[in-house]
Amino acid sequence: xxxxxxxxxxxxxxxxELAPAEHERIQAHLAACADCxxxxxxxxxxxxxxxxxxxxxxxxxxxxxxxxxxxxAARRRRLKSLAGAVAVAVCVTxxxxxxxxxxxxxxxxxxxxxxxxxxxxxxx
Amino acid sequence: MAYNLALRLTGERAxxxxxxxxxxxxxxxxxxxxxxxxxxxxxxYRIVVNAWKNRLRDRAARRADSLDxxxxxxxxxxxxxxxxxxxxxxxxxxxKALSRLAPEERAVLVLRELDGRSYxxxxxxxxxxxxxxxxxxxxxxxxxxxxxxxxxxxxxA
Numbered sequence: 001x002x003x004x005x006x007x008x009x010x011x012x013x014x015x016x017e018l019a020p021a022e023h024e025r026i027q028a029h030l031a032a033c034a035d036c037x038x039x040x041x042x043x044x045x046x047x048x049x050x051x052x053x054x055x056x057x058x059x060x061x062x063x064x065x066x067x068x069x070x071x072x073a074a075r076r077r078r079l080k081s082l083a084g085a086v087a088v089a090v091c092v093t094x095x096x097x098x099x100x101x102x103x104x105x106x107x108x109x110x111x112x113x114x115x116x117x118x119x120x121x122x123x124x
Numbered sequence: 125m126a127y128n129l130a131l132r133l134t135g136e137r138a139x140x141x142x143x144x145x146x147x148x149x150x151x152x153x154x155x156x157x158x159x160x161x162x163x164x165x166x167x168x169y170r171i172v173v174n175a176w177k178n179r180l181r182d183r184a185a186r187r188a189d190s191l192d193x194x195x196x197x198x199x200x201x202x203x204x205x206x207x208x209x210x211x212x213x214x215x216x217x218x219x220k221a222l223s224r225l226a227p228e229e230r231a232v233l234v235l236r237e238l239d240g241r242s243y244x245x246x247x248x249x250x251x252x253x254x255x256x257x258x259x260x261x262x263x264x265x266x267x268x269x270x271x272x273x274x275x276x277x278x279x280x281a
Binding site for chain 1: 127128131138144145149152192211215218222233234236237238242244250251256257259261262265266268269270273
């Protein structure tokens with residue numbers, strides 16, 4: 001059985017979140033410890049399963065609410081908040097961007113820079 | 125991702141939808157006062173977490189029986205022609221295992237695995253010390269490793 005401390009270190013090692021000295025220590029330890037190697041393999045596998053199967057699609061109702069809120073912000077005609085509202089909606093759903101591009105192309109062009117910046121940090 | 129975080133915090137689809145909608149409306153309205161003190165993603169996650177905490181405070185926290193609901197949900201991606209049954213199986217096993225974790229453990233897990241956030245970003249998003257993120261993530265993975273161990277290797281105790 002891996003010692004208690006190494007489980008946490010191995011998890012952080014997997015994510016490359018250890019400080020360089022600690023990373024090297026674990027790396028050296030792994031070379032000599034079959035138990036820790038095995039544990040690392042198991043959590044790597046588990047990490048893969050979560051990545052492959054853990055994501056749920058955004059429900060249409062949530063998407064609809066996001067777009068409705070953006071439309072409401074557009075009706076209020078406060079451009080600063082609209083740009084942000086669009087950025088948020090786009091980060092939530094690609095469909096939001098498509099809808100905006102189709103129906104309000106001028107506005108879409110205006111907020112494109114902010115959208116790509118915000119979307120990159122939000123991820124999908 | 126906001127929805128996936130909401131889903132893993134609540135452990136239950138209907139509540140997660142409510143929570144996501146709540147959080148998104150707040151985010152859209154609060155955007156004008158966002159000053160860039162964090163990246164927008166982290167900011168949105170914090171809104172989700174705060175909305176979730178508010179809900180817990182407002183009523184007794186009930187652990188919804190999420191098992192059936194999340195296991196039944198079809199895969200987020202389009203199902204391929206082959207292997208769909210196996211994927212469904214794996215997905216069900218995963219949902220069952222995830223339902224055994226605490227919401228806080230699921231939250232760090234999804235932000236790391238599904239959104240690739242660094243520990244520092246997860247700490248900011250969930251308002252946790254860095255050490256707690258590290259230990260909670262390790263604990264979540266440890267539990268999943270046990271719960272998802274291949275069937276034939278498990279001994280009857």
